[in-house]
Every structure is written in C-alpha cells, then in structure tokens.
Amino acid sequence: TIWLVAQSNVAVRNIAEKLDKVGFRDFKLLVSKDFHYDWHEDLYQSLEHCFIRSDLFGGSVVEISRLLLDARVILCTLSTLSNPNIDTITRIVPVQTVIFDEASQIEVGDYVPLLQRFQNSLEKMVFIGDDKQHRMPVVIGDFISDHVYNKKLKTKHDDTSKTACRFLDVKMGWEESVGHSWINQKEISAVIGLARLYETQGKKFKILTPYDAQRTKIEEQLKSAKLRWEDKCFNVDSFQGKIWLMFGAGNEEDHIIISLVRSQGVGFLKNVRRTNVMLTRCKKSMIICTSRDFVTRGQAAGTLVGKLAATMGPQAWQD
Structure with a gap:
C-alpha cells in the first residue's frame, strides 16, 4: 500500500477528484470530519465509500480493517500522517512507501515528525519535483x-x-x-x-x-x-x-x-x-x-x- 501525501486538505481533495475521474477508486481518504462536508455533493456521493473521517480514526483493529478494505493507496495530508490518532491505521497499513506531492511546497522541518515516527517502517520516500x-x-x-x-x-x-x-x-x-x-x-x-x-x-x-x-x-x-x-x-x-x-x-x-x-x-x-x-x-x-x-x-x-x-x-x- 502506498501513502500519497499532500500539504493541504484542498490539494488532497483535488488528487482524489483526479483519481475518481480516471476511474481509480481503490484508495482511502483520511479526512477531517468537518472538511469532508465542504465537498461538492456529486463528488461526495461518488467518493463516499473512500472516506475515513477523523471521528472514526480511534476505532478497533477490526473496525478500521473493515474501513480500509485492503486499499492500494491511502491519501492524506502531511499533518494527518503525523497525527497519533491514526496509530491503528498505521499498524494495519505500515507506512513504508510515501509519495509527496509538490514536495518543494513543504518546509524541510515538516518532514521531521514523520521521519521520527515511522523510522522503523519507512522504506521509501518519493518526492515529486524536477530541476x-x-x-x-x-x-x-x-x-x-x-x-x-x-x-x-x-x-x-x-x-x-x-x-x-x-x-x-x-x-x-x-x-x-x-x-x-x-x-x-x-x-x-x-x-x-x-x-x-x-x-x-x-x-x-x-x-x-x-x-x-x-x-x-x-x-x-x-x-x-x-x-x-x-x-x-x-x-x-x-x-x-x-x-x-x-x-x-x-x-x-x-x-x-x-x-x-x-x-x-x-x-x-x-x-x-x-x-x-x-x-x-x-x-x-x-x-x-x-x-x-x-x-x-x-x-x-x-x-x-x-x-x-x-x-x-x-x-x-x-x-
């Protein structure tokens, strides 16, 4: 499973929209309870099955496993990935490969919590960028x-x-x-x-x-x-x-x-x-x-x- 990470909620939402447009829906989107209500109704309906809202992060291993359903991609913000409330999710789906969208838009120091937290599982980090x-x-x-x-x-x-x-x-x-x-x-x-x-x-x-x-x-x-x-x-x-x-x-x-x-x-x-x-x-x-x-x-x-x-x-x- 790949973790696909962006800096802002808006950027994450837009990636989800593009995935939906090309027919790729084998992903889960970790999103705050409040932010997901800002989605356009038609988009919300088409992607509702992909949401895992923040109020569900603290569920049991069985409950979270049912929500994840062996998703190939997990999409979230960098701050969400650094949030201790997703511990159950990261135990079920270890953070091994992370792709950072627009990596240059993220301060170097903002990567530190992630590196510290997942130092035992992290195997590969991919930064999208070019010189x-x-x-x-x-x-x-x-x-x-x-x-x-x-x-x-x-x-x-x-x-x-x-x-x-x-x-x-x-x-x-x-x-x-x-x-x-x-x-x-x-x-x-x-x-x-x-x-x-x-x-x-x-x-x-x-x-x-x-x-x-x-x-x-x-x-x-x-x-x-x-x-x-x-x-x-x-x-x-x-x-x-x-x-x-x-x-x-x-x-x-x-x-x-x-x-x-x-x-x-x-x-x-x-x-x-x-x-x-x-x-x-x-x-x-x-x-x-x-x-x-x-x-x-x-x-x-x-x-x-x-x-x-x-x-x-x-x-x-x-x-």
Missing part, C-alpha cells in the same frame, strides 16, 4: 529560479519574450472582507473584460485567485456575461498539485489571468510557496490584475509578486 521546467516562458521561469529555487531551476521553453508576463493596473480597486475571505469588485470587472477578450480571440485560459469569495463572484459574473464559466476560475490552492499530471490533470493552461484581490493587507502573498504555485501555471502568458501602487510601493512590494513587478519593470504594466 527543469518546460511549462513557463523563460522570463517567468528565470525569475522563479532566482527568487524561489536559488537559481537551480532550469527553464527549457521557446518563448523568451518579456511580454509573457504582464500586469494590469486596476485603479480604485479596493479589497472588501467577506466572511473569512476577500473580494475586489474592480478586479472582478477587469477579469471579466480580459476573459471576454481571450474568448473572442480563441485563447485557452484559466483564472486564478487566492480567495474563494473572489472566485465565486468571478464565476457568477462569467455566467451573467454569458461567457464560459465551467472549469474556468479557480482558487489557487485547488489548482496546484503536480501529482495530478500522473492522472491527466489540468493544473496549467496556455494563458493565466490572476486576480490578487488585496489592496492593503498582504494576506496570501506572505506565503512564498503558495504564491509560487500561483505564478507558475501558465504555458504562454500570465497577466496579473492588481493595484500598481500596492505592488510597487505598498505593502506587497516586498512579496514575490512585488519582486516580479520590479523585475519586469514599468513596461510590463498596462492600464
């Missing part, structure tokens, strides 16, 4: 190499133009708090305008944003504008996962439109790993909708996006 990338145009790949991978990431791509990375200055775009998330109405309008243009031009594109509330609003506006909205707009965390590629996944697109949303607080942009995911999804071009002042002179100037704007220079901006 060469063929997806992104050179200007983006080189920037990511310099600022994230200590100049160790090599780019192999035909597009060497700087126009592959652009910024759209969204003037008077203000962040608004919506529950635990954020929206930016001006950026929504800008994104819809770009989506209409790209669709008219026949371009293949997807829209990314760090915030679910913004994703929902953009999707609603795409529908209202009678533009394609299905499989079009994503929360950044739901779009990542290199392991998807093993199952014909679509975590990349020719053209990427990004809505940063925030105009005052840094928020999501504090996390370099997640920002890195957001900036590395395009195959041909990327345009980032945000406030120029916020990114070049405001709080975001020191973030990865701010450094990208500085590297691209004033010519990368359009009004």
